[in-house]
Amino acid sequence: xxxxxxxxxxxxxxxxxxxxxxMLTLADLGVLREVAATGDRVVVTITPTYSGCxxxxxxxxxxxxxxxxxxxxxxxxxxRLDPPWTTDWISDAGRRKLAEHGIAPPGHAPESGPGxxxxxxxxxxxxxxCPRCESADTEELSEFGATACKALRxxxxxxxxxxxxxxx
Amino acid sequence: MDNxxxxxxxxxxxxxxxxxxxxxxxLAGVDATVxxxxxxxxxxxxxxxxxxxxxxxxxxxxxxxxxAHELEDEVALANISLDLLGQTRMLLARAGQADGSGRxxxxxxxxxxxxxxxxxxxxxxxGGDFGRTIARLLVFASWRLAAFNRLGESRDPVLAAIxxxxxxxLTYHRDYAARWLVRLGDGTDHSHQRAREGLEAVWPLxxxxxxxxxVERRMVGAGVGVDPASxxxxxxxxxxxxxxxxxxxTPETPAMGRVGGRAGRDGVxxxxxxxxxxxxxxxxxxxPEATW
Numbered sequence: 001x002x003x004x005x006x007x008x009x010x011x012x013x014x015x016x017x018x019x020x021x022x023m024l025t026l027a028d029l030g031v032l033r034e035v036a037a038t039g040d041r042v043v044v045t046i047t048p049t050y051s052g053c054x055x056x057x058x059x060x061x062x063x064x065x066x067x068x069x070x071x072x073x074x075x076x077x078x079x080r081l082d083p084p085w086t087t088d089w090i091s092d093a094g095r096r097k098l099a100e101h102g103i104a105p106p107g108h109a110p111e112s113g114p115g116x117x118x119x120x121x122x123x124x125x126x127x128x129x130c131p132r133c134e135s136a137d138t139e140e141l142s143e144f145g146a147t148a149c150k151a152l153r154x155x156x157x158x159x160x161x162x163x164x165x166x167x168x
Numbered sequence: 169m170d171n172x173x174x175x176x177x178x179x180x181x182x183x184x185x186x187x188x189x190x191x192x193x194x195l196a197g198v199d200a201t202v203x204x205x206x207x208x209x210x211x212x213x214x215x216x217x218x219x220x221x222x223x224x225x226x227x228x229x230x231x232x233x234x235x236a237h238e239l240e241d242e243v244a245l246a247n248i249s250l251d252l253l254g255q256t257r258m259l260l261a262r263a264g265q266a267d268g269s270g271r272x273x274x275x276x277x278x279x280x281x282x283x284x285x286x287x288x289x290x291x292x293x294x295g296g297d298f299g300r301t302i303a304r305l306l307v308f309a310s311w312r313l314a315a316f317n318r319l320g321e322s323r324d325p326v327l328a329a330i331x332x333x334x335x336x337x338l339t340y341h342r343d344y345a346a347r348w349l350v351r352l353g354d355g356t357d358h359s360h361q362r363a364r365e366g367l368e369a370v371w372p373l374x375x376x377x378x379x380x381x382x383v384e385r386r387m388v389g390a391g392v393g394v395d396p397a398s399x400x401x402x403x404x405x406x407x408x409x410x411x412x413x414x415x416x417x418t419p420e421t422p423a424m425g426r427v428g429g430r431a432g433r434d435g436v437x438x439x440x441x442x443x444x445x446x447x448x449x450x451x452x453x454x455x456p457e458a459t460w
Contacts (some may be wrong), residue, residue, distance in 0.1 A: 051333055052254025057192050078197025081258075081329035084336065107308050116402050117317055117335065120343050121350060143344070146246040146294070148251065168336050 006071040010035040016066055019058040020147050023101045026059060030089025033080050041074040042067055047085045050168075051147040060091040087149075087167050104128035104138075104153065104164040128164040130155035138162075194257040194273070195326070200265040203323050206390050211269025211324060213286065213383045214393055216276070217433055219259030220287035223277060224441070225308055226252035227448050228295050237298060244344060248305070251337040258330045264326075276454035282442050284437040289424065290373040291442040292432075299352055299362030304370045306345035310406045311377045313338040314399040323391040346410045353414025365417055371419035376426075378403075381433035 013035045014027035022033040026046065034045040044063050048056045060077045067075040087106035090098075096107035107127060124143065129136050135157035142152040143166075150163045202208045229249035236242035257273050264271040290308060295301045316338060319331035352363035378400045380388075387393025411418060430436040452458075 048194075048333075050251060051258065051330075051337060052250040056194075060196070075287070076197065079195060081198060081333060082325065084329070084333040100425050112335075116262060116405075117313055117342075119346055119406055120414065121346055121409070123347075124340075124343070130452050142240040142243065142249045143340075144240065146243075 009037050009044075009067055009070070009072055013044050013063055014069050016059065016062050018055055019062070020053075020055045021098070021103075023097045024090075024094050026063075028091050028094030028097065030087075030091065030094070031059065031085060037072075037153075040072070042072045043076045043078060045078045047087050049145075053130050053148055067161050087165060090165075095167050098165060099131045101164055102131050103150070104131050104162060106124040106165045109167045126151070126164065127168070128153055130158060130160065132160050132163055133158040140164075149153070193261060194254075195261045195265070198326060198329075200326070202266050202401075203325070203392075206324060207386065207390055209267045210383055210386050210390070211327075212263045212265075212269070215263035215266060215327060216258045217286040217381070217383070219256050219263060220313065221291050221308075222252040222259065223256040223287070224287045224291040224444065225304075226250075226256060227444060228291065228293075228303070229305075231295055232301070241298075245301070248341050248344070251334075251341070253329065255334045255337070259327075259428050261348065262324075262326050264331065265326075274452065277455075278449045282437055282445055284325045285432075285435060285437065285441060285445070286377055287372070287432050287437075287439075287441075289432040289438050290370060290377060292438060292444055293370060293373060294440055296366065297362055299359070299364075300366035300369050302345050302348045302352065303366035305341065306349050306407070306410060307370055307374060307377075309338050309342035309345055310403050311341050311399060313397065314402045315394050316407075318394040323392070325413075327392065342406070346406075349410055349416070350414045353411070353416040360415065363414065364419075364427060367416060368419040368421050371421045372424040375423040376431050379431070384433070400453060 013032055013124050014025055016026050018024045018026065018029050018031075021029070030048070031046045031049060032044070033047050034043075036043045036045075044067070046056070047057060047064070056079075063077050086109045087144055088109045090106065098105045123140065126140065127136065129139055130138050133155060135155055137156040138153050139156060140151060140153050141161060145152045145163055149168070151166050152161060153164045154161045202211060227251045227254070229245050232242060232245040232249075234242070236245060256277070260273040260276045260408075264273070264276060286359045290304065293304065295304075313335065316331040316334050320328055320335065322328040322331065349363055352359040354360070380396050384393050384396060388395045407418070424438075427436045
């Protein structure tokens, strides 16, 4: 009797990385919602980060490629939109890796209550520690950055600029 | 990698690039069922309206690329444009599913003529200067956020999920525009004047935002859509919160008339949309069989 061993599809799916934040796996980022295997068929479910984030297409392609190469003949990557992704889903390991790579991890996402969304005329209060010197004395340079998910900040202690993943 | 250009010639083959691989359907794997009791063509037309609003304004905002006064605001406008384009992709994909035509996002974006676009005319108005761009963005984001916040309860689960996601994005779009309008209005005489002129230029197209189309009325009846007329109160309250600290008055410029009772939602547009579409659709129409 011949037994074909294939790597557990969950292990493979969890190790695929975000093309724009390659220090993070899809599991770290919290976009990987489910991996289900029945017989020859693997169904991976992911939730996009931002509506317009181009990385999601790369993630789908990469999941399909890696699982197919690992010997899973039938791979389907499904999108799940509800509930929407939040930075609160980024794992502790993911937060640590972001900081190690010079990107300040997000704080807690703002709560959304019922009724109209309140207008915020003042600057968004964000507390990000400098990923280089760990000073809490930092300021925002630009609320929008090189990707939809990041703002640009500067440390007032060591004067280095750094990126901050915004809470959403 | 020592040299950034090496990544461009990496010999991993085409698998590195997702375009043209068939993996770019933004709703792949999402249950496309139209809820019982909901008219598919109406739902499709409704999603097309909401998608076209975002598509056309996204294009207008993208025109700022390489032209903004500071890098930070260029990046901000490009980011907002990209968010709206993402919302567009999902809404157009949903439209093509629901109306039964099976048209995908590219077919809908690039191969419809002007009279088939359902966006409100506010979105197609030329961007003008930064004052007008900010005034229009504030009006648009305030209106759309109010609508999408309610659409989170839509009986169409796909539309509800798209809206719930978009609410997070529209929240910071509105904040960005509101802060800038206060800064311009409460700034120098010159910046105040530009902000006032920008607001006056977009104001004639505000009333149209709150006039329901028949499709919208039917979608309200089906528990899928929101009545735009019901958004006016929240919109006026938000605008008041911004205009007061900006030292700007609500403009008194009269509303742009409808044409035989018809406006953007009916496919009746200003002269500006045709030029915009010519630019946006030109490449796709010149190479209709191309994939990318």
